[in-house]
Amino acid sequence: MDTRPLLKKVGTVMLATLFSFGSVIGSSSKLSEVHAASATVSYGGKATWSGSTVGKFKVNGKDALCMEHKKTTPGSGTHVDSSIYNDPTVRKILYYGFAGADASFWGGEGNRTDKARVITSLALDTVYGSKQNHSKANTFLSWIGSKTDPGKGGLQFTNTNPKITYNAAAGRQESEEFSVKATGSVSSASFDTGNANVTIHNKTTGQSGQTITVHPADKLYLSAAKNYSGTLNREKVNLGSYTFQAIVWKTASNSIQDLASWNFTNDPDIYTSLRADFVGTASVQISKFDATGSKEIPGAVLQLTDANGKELDKWTSDGNTHIVSNLPSNASYTLTEISAPEGYKIANPVTFKLTQDMQKVTMKDERESITAHTTFLDKQTGSHQGVISKETTSVDRYYYHNLIRGKQYKVDFFIAVKETGEKLKDAAGKEVRVTKEFKPTERDGYIDIEYTYDTTGLAGKTVVAGEDLYEEGVMVLHHFDLEDSEQTIYYPEIHTTATADDQKKADVNHKTVINDVIDYKNLTPGVEKTIRGVLMNAETGKSILDADGKEITAETAFTPEKPDGSATVTFTFDSYFLGKGAKVVVFEELYEGENKVTAHADLQDEGQTVEFNPLMTEIRVVKVDAQTKQNIKSKDFEFTIYEDEACTKAIKKVNADQSSGTATFNEIGYGTYYIKETKAPTGYSLSKEVVKVVVDEKLKNVGETYEITYADTPLPAAGAIIPAAAAVVTGDDTQIMAYVLMAGIAALALVIYGISRKKKEN
Numbered sequence: 009m010d011t012r013p014l015l016k017k018v019g020t021v022m023l024a025t026l027f028s029f030g031s032v033i034g035s036s037s038k039l040s041e042v043h044a045a046s047a048t049v050s051y052g053g054k055a056t057w058s059g060s061t062v063g064k065f066k067v068n069g070k071d072a073l074c075m076e077h078k079k080t081t082p083g084s085g086t087h088v089d090s091s092i093y094n095d096p097t098v099r100k101i102l103y104y105g106f107a108g109a110d111a112s113f114w115g116g117e118g119n120r121t122d123k124a125r126v127i128t129s130l131a132l133d134t135v136y137g138s139k140q141n142h143s144k145a146n147t148f149l150s151w152i153g154s155k156t157d158p159g160k161g162g163l164q165f166t167n168t169n170p171k172i173t174y175n176a177a178a179g180r181q182e183s184e185e186f187s188v189k190a191t192g193s194v195s196s197a198s199f200d201t202g203n204a205n206v207t208i209h210n211k212t213t214g215q216s217g218q219t220i221t222v223h224p225a226d227k228l229y230l231s232a233a234k235n236y237s238g239t240l241n242r243e244k245v246n247l248g249s250y251t252f253q254a255i256v257w258k259t260a261s262n263s264i265q266d267l268a269s270w271n272f273t274n275d276p277d278i279y280t281s282l283r284a285d286f287v288g289t290a291s292v293q294i295s296k297f298d299a300t301g302s303k304e305i306p307g308a309v310l311q312l313t314d315a316n317g318k319e320l321d322k323w324t325s326d327g328n329t330h331i332v333s334n335l336p337s338n339a340s341y342t343l344t345e346i347s348a349p350e351g352y353k354i355a356n357p358v359t360f361k362l363t364q365d366m367q368k369v370t371m372k373d374e375r376e377s378i379t380a381h382t383t384f385l386d387k388q389t390g391s392h393q394g395v396i397s398k399e400t401t402s403v404d405r406y407y408y409h410n411l412i413r414g415k416q417y418k419v420d421f422f423i424a425v426k427e428t429g430e431k432l433k434d435a436a437g438k439e440v441r442v443t444k445e446f447k448p449t450e451r452d453g454y455i456d457i458e459y460t461y462d463t464t465g466l467a468g469k470t471v472v473a474g475e476d477l478y479e480e481g482v483m484v485l486h487h488f489d490l491e492d493s494e495q496t497i498y499y500p501e502i503h504t505t506a507t508a509d510d511q512k513k514a515d516v517n518h519k520t521v522i523n524d525v526i527d528y529k530n531l532t533p534g535v536e537k538t539i540r541g542v543l544m545n546a547e548t549g550k551s552i553l554d555a556d557g558k559e560i561t562a563e564t565a566f567t568p569e570k571p572d573g574s575a576t577v578t579f580t581f582d583s584y585f586l587g588k589g590a591k592v593v594v595f596e597e598l599y600e601g602e603n604k605v606t607a608h609a610d611l612q613d614e615g616q617t618v619e620f621n622p623l624m625t626e627i628r629v630v631k632v633d634a635q636t637k638q639n640i641k642s643k644d645f646e647f648t649i650y651e652d653e654a655c656t657k658a659i660k661k662v663n664a665d666q667s668s669g670t671a672t673f674n675e676i677g678y679g680t681y682y683i684k685e686t687k688a689p690t691g692y693s694l695s696k697e698v699v700k701v702v703v704d705e706k707l708k709n710v711g712e713t714y715e716i717t718y719a720d721t722p723l724p725a726a727g728a729i730i731p732a733a734a735a736v737v738t739g740d741d742t743q744i745m746a747y748v749l750m751a752g753i754a755a756l757a758l759v760i761y762g763i764s765r766k767k768k769e770n
Contacts, residue, residue: 047257049086049267055122058144062129065267067257071107072267074129075256076137079265088257088267093136096157098254101131102270103158103193105148109252109272110158110193113151132268136256161192162249163222164280174234174289174334183230183284185211190224191278197222197248199282206240206284207231222247230284235365237288237337242281249278288337290365296325298352299374300482304328307349308373315340325349337362343371351376351412351451379409380487384473384495387458389603393532394471394499396606400463402497404473407454411479418445418478421457426470426490434461467606468501468529498571500606501529502539505615506594513619516711520583522618524562524594526575526608531568531598538565538599541577546591546611555585555705584705587623588678594618625703626713627673629683631664633692634719639669646687647671647718655684655698664689672713678703685718692720 049072052064063081065072067088074081082088104110104119105128111119118124130142131149167186175182200219201208209216211227222228230240250272257267296308306327312320320341321332335341343358352373360369386394387401394400406419421442423432431439442459457475473495474488489495506524508514526539540563543552551559562579577596586592594616595609610616629647631640645664651657659681662671673683681701688694699716701707707714 045090047088047090049082049084049088049257051082051084055125057121057123057126060126060130060142060144062126063265064125067267067269070269072257072269073102073106073125073132074265075132075268076265077130077133077142078138080263082259082264082267086259086264088259090255090257093254093256093268094159095135095254096159097135097152098132098268099157099159099252099270100152100155101128101135101149102254102268103252104152104155105131108270113148136266136268156193158193158252160249160251160275160278161190161194162275162278162280163188163190163194163197163224163247164278165189165228165247165282168281169283170230172230172232172284172286172336174336175231176334178231180234181232181236181286181289185227185229188222188224188226188228192250192252194248194250195223199245199247201230201240201282202242203238203240205232205236205238206286232286232288234289234334235337236286238286240282240284240286242283244276244279244281246274246278247280249275249280251275251278287339289334290337290362290367291331291333292335292341292360292362293366293368294330294332294343295368295370296330297370297372298482299372301370301372302482303480305349305352305373308352308371309346310371311344311346313342313344315342322346331366335362337364343369345371345373348373349412351378351410375484376410378411378477378485380475380477380485381407382473382475382487382492382495383407384497386497386605389600389605391532391535391600392493392497393535393600393605394463394466394497395603396463396467396499396501398462398464399460401458401460402473404457404459404475405454406457406475407452408448408477409452411448411451411453413448413451416445416447416480418443418481419455419457420476420478421459422474422476423459423471424474424488424490425466426472426496429490432461432471463499466499468499470496470498470530472496498530498532500531500598502596502598502606502608503527503615504594504596504608504613506592506618508618508620512614512617513621514583515621516583516585516587516623516705518582518584520579520581522579522592522594524577524579524596524616526577526596526598528568528574528598529572531571531573532600533568533570535600536565536567537575537605538563539575539577539596540599541579541594541596543579543581544593544595544609544611546593546617549611552586552590552592554581583620584623584710586620587705587710589622590620592618592620622677623711624675624677625707625710627676627681627683627701627703628713628715629671629673629699630715630717631669631671631689632717632719634721637719640689640692640720641669642666643669643689643691644687645671645685645689645692645720647673648684648686649673649676650682650684651679653682653698653700655682661686676703683716683718685720688720691723693723695720 047068050066052066054061055064062074102108104113106124107120114124127145127148130145134140134142134145165186166189170183170186172181172183198219199222204218207216207218208220209229209231210220210222253271253273255269255271295304298305304327306325308325310325311322312332314320323330340359340361345355348354353376355371355373358369358371383405385391385403387403388395404421411417423440424430425432434440442457444455444457446455472490476483477485504524504526506522508520508522524541531537541561543560545552554560560579560581562577564575564577566575593611597604597607631645632638633640644666646661648661649659651659662673664671683699683701685695703710
């Protein structure tokens with residue numbers, strides 16, 4: 009038995025029952041009529057398909073369909089009122105039926121044919137009108153049964169706030185991927201970013217731009233230039249969102265057919281949004297400077313982190329600017345120094361906001377405290393006691409601490425006079441500056457700086473060394489303290505006052521004492537000094553030699569308690585050799601150890617000078633008779649003293665003291681003299697004898713009275729006959745013997761006379 013006709017009838021009945029049930033449900037959910045509008049019907053004739061006929065209607069110029077197949081057809085001009093009919097099946101019939109929004113059921117013939125009009129009208133009658141089964145509409149009704157209610161619908165983005173990151177390969181900012189999801193029966197929609205700086209990409213279709221078409225399940229992402237900073241913010245975007253309304257046009261009479269049409273309206277409750285915050289990407293230039301900000305320094309380990317503490321970069325500075333690229337703009341970052349270069353302190357972290365590309369960020373490191381101290385000494389003495397000399401060398405030992413090994417340093421050395429604070433100048437009037445460059449191999453050490461200069465103008469003054477330390481051309485330390493004794497050299501000054509028995513003038517003495525008081529200034533206390541003196545002849549400029557031909561010297565050692573004071577040097581000697589008269593100048597030299605630090609030697613300095621008065625001696629000539637040996641008194645005579653042996657240069661003449669028979673030369677100083685009788689007493693012959701007298705310390709009674717005896721021979725009496733010599737008789741022994749005897753007596757007398765004269769001279 010063929011059961012197919014039976015099954016077909018059963019299926020038809022069940023389908024009719026189903027739609028009847030749907031109509032009941034639809035009726036129960038039908039909205040109260042809202043007369044949103046009134047209109048008139050325009051009848052366009054009949055539409056016939058497969059033996060069924062329906063009317064062609066338009067309401068307000070839009071196609072309308074018959075909903076009640078068995079009632080009277082409304083003619084043109086029939087007045088109708090509209091209401092929204094809230095039934096999902098009716099909505100689907102209108103949505104997928106004749107002239108509906110979705111024509112997919114009708115295939116290539118489309119949904120504007122008479123066939124589509126007939127089937128759609130019959131389906132409406134089955135659900136809304138007579139509720140009777142129309143076999144011609146069954147296939148259509150069965151197909152729409154599986155379709156979604158088109159009552160509401162729209163497209164939405166699955167992620168409305170995608171995260172933005174930088175795509176280094178593409179060189180731009182990109183969002184994470186998001187999709188399109190559909191509600192209802194929307195197949196596509198157009199979306200505009202509303203921002204000319206932002207591009208939306210449809211990975212599914214390959215379309216990109218500010219405006220693209222999107223479909224359900226499309227894969228999308230956003231992009232912007234790397235340095236763009238801004239926000240894409242589209243709120244409550246109608247992305248194909250709608251409410252599909254089934255509209256029933258009712259006539260005033262129940263006997264006339266109700267008509268149906270449909271309408272799409274935007275649904276404000278179905279929307280999507282899209283927000284993307286493009287912070288932009290930028291590069292930051294990071295410089296590691298020293299505290300002066302004048303140069304970049306290598307060797308610092310640096311780290312860049314974001315606001316969450318995530319490490320973005322870590323590097324060691326190399327003396328050049330370090331660039332970190334592709335960082336999100338308008339974000340905060342922190343630059344941290346992990347370890348500082350040698351010689352520097354770790355800097356505090358630097359937090360900054362990146363607001364522009366190639367933004368410059370600088371971190372400055374302060375130097376560890378560089379310190380220095382010096383020992384400024386005279387090279388000759390090895391102490392702070394300076395030497396007064398035309399060429400004196402000082403040594404400044406410069407101790408440094410916390411320098412950087414291998415760097416280029418320069419010490420600029422200078423000297424200042426403490427009393428004035430002014431810098432020492434050379435002979436050309438320029439400040440004394442000595443420069444020494446070096447590269448330390450250790451962080452702590454020292455260098456010696458020597459300078460040779462004329463210190464003769466610094467007697468009694470104090471000089472202080474100062475140093476400027478430069479690191480690669482930048483001054484990093486100024487070391488100068490006028491009160492720092494270790495930086496100081498004291499240049500001495502001495503003045504002397506010499507006296508003999510507390511007098512500036514003195515007579516010669518066998519025990520003369522000269523005390524020379526040395527007033528000193530600017531000596532280093534606590535260090536033994538020695539003063540050595542020598543006596544000088546002011547006239548000759550040579551040292552004075554004693555009787556043994558040796559210089560007359562003296563010295564004294566002392567240890568000053570204060571920089572200024574006095575000391576005495578005592579000279580004790582026999583000064584008779586100075587009886588001629590002399591200016592004795594005491595020259596003094598001051599020593600520290602065996603190093604002469606200064607001297608006072610000025611032949612014109614009255615303070616250093618003791619003047620010895622000439623030692624004057626009387627020379628008394630005793631005039632005697634050559635025969636009687638008695639003083640010749642009561643007679644005038646004259647003697648002259650000469651300075652030359654030829655007796656041509658007379659010094660003075662003296663006449664006889666007739667009462668004593670003497671002639672005296674007074675105030676005769678040291679020297680060699682020649683005395684001669686220049687006028688004989690009456691009755692005596694003028695003697696031609698010249699007596700030499702040397703007046704010096706060896707002369708007997710020098711400084712007192714020295715006597716010499718001078719004999720004159722009497723002249724013969726007037727008229728006296730001088731007998732002629734007796735004739736020598738040859739052979740007369742008696743006479744010969746007599747003459748021999750007389751000659752012997754005469755010779756003996758002459759010898760005795762000569763001895764007597766000699767004794768008197770001495």
